[in-house]
Amino acid sequence: MPPTMKEKILDAAEKRVRGAGFSAMSFRDLAGDVGIKSASVHYHFPTKPDLGEALVDRYTSQFKEQLDQIDTSDLQTALNSYVALYSQALVLDESICLCAIMGAEAIGLPKNVNQKTKTFFKMNRTWLLELLQRKGVQNPDDTSCLIVAALEGGMIVASPSNDRAIFDQIAKAAIQSVTKI
Amino acid sequence: MPPTMKEKILDAAEKRVRGAGFSAMSFRDLAGDVGIKSASVHYHFPTKPDLGEALVDRYTSQFKEQLDQIDTSDLQTALNSYVALYSQALVLDESICLCAIMGAEAIGLPKNVNQKTKTFFKMNRTWLLELLQRKGVQNPDDTSCLIVAALEGGMIVASPSNDRAIFDQIAKAAIQSVTKI
DNA sequence: TTGCGACTATCTATCAGTTGATAGGCAATC
DNA sequence: GATTGCCTATCAACTGATAGATAGTCGCAA
Numbered sequence: 057m058p059p060t061m062k063e064k065i066l067d068a069a070e071k072r073v074r075g076a077g078f079s080a081m082s083f084r085d086l087a088g089d090v091g092i093k094s095a096s097v098h099y100h101f102p103t104k105p106d107l108g109e110a111l112v113d114r115y116t117s118q119f120k121e122q123l124d125q126i127d128t129s130d131l132q133t134a135l136n137s138y139v140a141l142y143s144q145a146l147v148l149d150e151s152i153c154l155c156a157i158m159g160a161e162a163i164g165l166p167k168n169v170n171q172k173t174k175t176f177f178k179m180n181r182t183w184l185l186e187l188l189q190r191k192g193v194q195n196p197d198d199t200s201c202l203i204v205a206a207l208e209g210g211m212i213v214a215s216p217s218n219d220r221a222i223f224d225q226i227a228k229a230a231i232q233s234v235t236k237i
Numbered sequence: 238m239p240p241t242m243k244e245k246i247l248d249a250a251e252k253r254v255r256g257a258g259f260s261a262m263s264f265r266d267l268a269g270d271v272g273i274k275s276a277s278v279h280y281h282f283p284t285k286p287d288l289g290e291a292l293v294d295r296y297t298s299q300f301k302e303q304l305d306q307i308d309t310s311d312l313q314t315a316l317n318s319y320v321a322l323y324s325q326a327l328v329l330d331e332s333i334c335l336c337a338i339m340g341a342e343a344i345g346l347p348k349n350v351n352q353k354t355k356t357f358f359k360m361n362r363t364w365l366l367e368l369l370q371r372k373g374v375q376n377p378d379d380t381s382c383l384i385v386a387a388l389e390g391g392m393i394v395a396s397p398s399n400d401r402a403i404f405d406q407i408a409k410a411a412i413q414s415v416t417k418i
Numbered sequence: 419t420t421g422c423g424a425c426t427a428t429c430t431a432t433c434a435g436t437t438g439a440t441a442g443g444c445a446a447t448c
Numbered sequence: 449g450a451t452t453g454c455c456t457a458t459c460a461a462c463t464g465a466t467a468g469a470t471a472g473t474c475g476c477a478a
Contacts (some may be wrong), residue, residue, distance in 0.1 A: 061453080076345025080260040082437060096454050098439065149344060159393035160341035163330060164257025173397040198410035201394075202387055205407040209390025212340035213382075216354040222382065229376070229383035233414040242427080263463065277428050279465065 062100050064090045069111050074151035078108055078161055078169075105166035108158075112172035115154045116179060123183050131191045135203075135234065138184070139227045142207045148218050152211040159208065180204045188234070199234055206230040243281050245271045250292050255332035259289055259342055259350075286347035289339075293353035296335045297360060304364050312372045316384075316415060319365070320408045323388045329399050333392040340389065361385045369415070380415055387411040 059067070068089035072081040083104070087094040101107035122141055128134040145153045158165065158173040165173075181200045188196035210226035240248070249270035253262040264285070268275040282288035303322055309315045326334045339346065339354040346354075362381045369377035391407035 074344075077258055077260055077342045079258055080342070080345050083439085084436075092453090093455065094438085095440080095456080099453065102439090104438070151344065152341065156390075156393060157341045159397050160333065160338045161258045161261075162393075162396040163255075163332065164261050170397040170399075177394045177397070195410070195413075198406060198413070201403065201407050202410035202414065205390035205394050205411075206383055206387045207390065208393050209337075209386035209388065212337060212343075212389050212393070213358045213386050215343040216340050216351040216358070218351075225379060226382050226386040229379035229414075230386075232376075232379070233383065233410075264465085265462075273427090274429060275464085276430080276466080280427065283465090285464070 061090065061092070065097055065100055065107075066111055066114055069107060070115065070154060071151065073111065073157060074145075074154050077157050078165060105168055108166065108169040109172055112154065112158060112169060112176060116172065116176045119176070120179060120183075123179075128187055128190070131187070131193070131234075132231075134187055135231050138203075139207065139231065142211070143223070143227065146211050146214065146220070146223055148215065148220055152215055153208060156208045156211050160212070177204060193234055202233060203230050242271065242273070246278055246281055246288075247292055247295055250288060251296065251335060252332065254292065254338060255326075255335050258338050259346060286349055289347065289350040290353055293335065293339060293350060293357060297353065297357045300357070301360060304360075309368055309371070312368070312374070312415075313412075315368055316412050319384075320388065320412060323392070324404070324408065327392050327395065327401070327404055329396065329401055333396055334389060337389045337392050341393070358385060374415060383414060384411050 065086055068086045069081060072085055072089075083094040083097045087097050090097075097107075101110060119141065123138075126134055126137045142153065145151070155173050155176045158169065159177070162170050162173065181204055184200035184203055185196050188199055193199060206226055207230065210223045210230075213226070214220065214223040246267055249267045250262060253266055253270075264275040264278045268278050271278075278288075282291060300322065304319075307315055307318045323334065326332070336354050336357045339350065340358070343351050343354065362385055365381035365384055366377050369380055374380060387407055388411065391404045391411075394407065395401065395404040
């Protein structure tokens with residue numbers, strides 16, 4: 057089935073937020089992107105906080121689906137697949153992780169959006185924690201925290217330089233730390 | 238000597254950007270903060286990119302000054318002092334590191350601002366690298382990258398939850414990884 | 419000493435463009 | 449005939465930026 061207008065709006069919003077941030081995205085931008093008027097965007101998402109909440113919610117669900125498809129039989133392979141998801145999210149000069157920017161802007165964002173962003177990070181940490189515990193890794197709690205922070209931070213450090221190598225190096229270092237903390 | 242108007246504007250701008258982001262900050266906000274009119278802010282900083290550049294530049298200089306005051310005779314003490322600088326920058330519900338948000342917004346920001354943000358991260362990595370090399374730590378290059386990313390990312394992960402414990406845990410894990418990568 | 423020009427730092431007033439949001443109409447569908 | 453999904457039209461507020469006026473300060477020459 058073809059995407060609904062609601063989905064098309066969310067697609068456009070995700071692209072814009074991941075590119076320039078939540079506060080830099082407007083209803084008129086989105087309307088232009090999907091070929092309707094801004095008043096019609098308000099029909100689907102009454103307010104900007106509503107839109108933001110739906111956006112992070114959908115992003116989290118989609119990310120979770122991808123996590124669930126990762127083959128976790130081998131630890132190193134699983135971690136590499138996990139990093140690959142973040143690596144995919146980082147398209148230099150185009151986009152970073154949605155929740156990296158939502159987290160960075162958090163102080164100025166509505167509470168409902170922050171709640172959803174919090175859930176995204178929590179979900180990531182939980183997934184990693186379970187994996188590391190199952191594999192008998194030492195300090196799984198600290199390590200899962202570190203990996204999520206390093207990957208999100210890696211995008212932010214790499215983005216102004218537009219240098220993918222920095223992100224890759226950080227990701228590599230984060231994975232190496234697993235077996236050694 | 239009392240702060241100049243230029244400095245007062247930068248102070249106000251830093252507070253606002255670290256709270257809500259660069260694109261969410263306006264010349265009128267700043268004018269109100271320091272008690273002049275927005276046209277007068279333009280006198281000191283002709284355009285918004287000019288202001289952004291000066292802002293990151295000053296932030297980097299001030300951070301560098303603090304780095305240079307750290308006692309580096311003992312590795313653990315030095316790392317703890319380094320983390321303390323970031324910890325200071327993270328005032329939950331109020332502000333995160335200026336360059337965390339500038340890095341997150343990078344794609345939509347003017348080039349001159351990104352250049353300065355890049356310099357901030359580079360300066361951090363260089364300082365850490367020299368410290369780790371001097372102390373004979375293994376893989377100093379990877380490790381310095383990881384620490385910067387983890388701390389910046391730690392703020393972003395902690396901010397939506399408004400939970401300082403998450404940042405502290407990440408910082409601890411990052412420091413622990415030094416002796417073990 | 420006086421006076422003049424340049425400079426600094428602010429002001430008022432204004433601009434065109436954008437913002438999130440609402441009211442109300444209109445056609446298609448169920 | 450109610451609901452859905454869009455539309456036009458409009459709103460007050462805000463945005464970055466500019467033009468031009470004004471008052472104060474400083475250095476220097478008559």
